[in-house]
Amino acid sequence: MTSPEHEFVSKFLTLATLSQPVLPSDYKKPLLQVNTLGVALPALKYKYSPKKGLKSxxxxxxxxxxxxxxxxxxxxxxxxxxxxxxxxxxxxxxxxxxxxxxxxxxxxxxxxxxxxxxxxxxxxxxxxxxxxxxxSRVNKPDISTQEPSIPTQYPMTLPWKAIESALSSELKDSQQVASALARLQKGWKMAK
Incomplete structure (x- = not known):
């Protein structure tokens, strides 16, 4: 079941696209030739002076x-x-x-x-x-809600030989071991 709004839009688009537009999209009419601006509005029931507000x-x-x-x-x-x-x-x-x-x-x-x-x-x-x-008060960031930064202390050297032997026991190919060890050492140097 469709809503009345959906039905209206569907019919409107169908009717609007039945015929080609008469005027091109870049059509402009000179201002002096404009006679009306849409629907005529009824006359105001009171006198309106636009200068009155500006004067005060x-x-x-x-x-x-x-x-x-x-x-x-x-x-x-x-x-x-x-x-x-x-x-x-x-x-x-x-x-x-x-x-x-x-x-x-x-x-x-x-x-x-x-x-x-x-x-x-x-x-x-x-x-x-x-x-x-x-x-109102200025909203200051609450220091207690922030995670405290704990300085991580890395040892100056790692047991690279032990890491290499652990890798070689898991990986059987010596090229894979060498590649993995090189990547670990490069990451370690970047983390310092």
């Missing part, structure tokens, strides 16, 4: 933020930012002030709402704001 952001000269950490070590920093700065740039400022080591340690909140790194400060819709700073 450009009219602000600076945005004063109070950055406050409520957990120990507590601190309060006042700094002016450009409205076009992002939350990530505020985090970089905190790092430059020595309050954190990495940006992913920091979480900034405004009235309990987490501010995302790509958010513009002009989106805060205020001239001054108190931002709560949450700093």
């Amino acid at each position: 952001a450009s009219s602000q000269k600076s945005l004063k933020l109070t950055l406050k950490n409520i957990r120990p070590p507590k601190f309060t920093l006042d700094h002016e930012f450009d409205p076009n700065d992002t939350v990530y740039q505020v985090k970089e400022y905190l790092i430059s002030e020595g309050k954190a080591q990495e940006a992913n340690q920091l979480k900034l909140l405004l009235k309990g709402k987490v501010l995302h790194d790509s958010e513009l400060l002009s989106g805060l819709n205020t001239d001054t704001a108190i931002i709560t700073v949450m700093i």
